[in-house]
Amino acid sequence: MSTSVGQATLTICPTRSDHSAPTPDTLAYSLTLPSALTTPAIARAATRTVLAAHGLAALAAPATQIVAELTATACQFSAAAEVYVSLRFREGSRAEGRGCGRRCCTAEARRTR
Incomplete structure (x- = not known):
């Protein structure tokens, strides 16, 4: 549902029916x-x-360092007005091309078009 107020448009997001606590598997x-x-700084805090x-x-410590480096680089070397940051969790995901077999958080930052 959207409502216009002057020049701004407010959109009400649908509420979730599932009120369970967040888990690593739902990190996206x-x-x-x-x-x-x-x-x-905003990306690190988030x-x-x-x-x-x-x-x-x-x-948190390694992930925030990685996110900060990725976003700083994307902002510095991009002519785009915005950057896109994506955070995901993958059990046993690959790190540096090798299967780490541990719980890993992946991050991506790129410029938007």
Whole structure:
């Protein structure tokens, strides 16, 4: 449902019927952020919050470092006005081309067109 207020449009998102606590398996977030100096800090804060909510606080330090580097690089070298950040969790995902066999969080940052 959308409502127009002046020049702004407000959209009400549907509520979830499943109110269970977040788990590592449900970690799947995407953010579109401005290509600005503050974007890496926003991405780090969002990453820490998301990982803690999903019970993955132990991965926060390395994940936030990676997200900060990816977003800073995307903002610095992109002519685009926005960058896209995606956070996912994969049990036993591959790290550096090798199967790590551990719980891993993957992150991606890229410019939007």
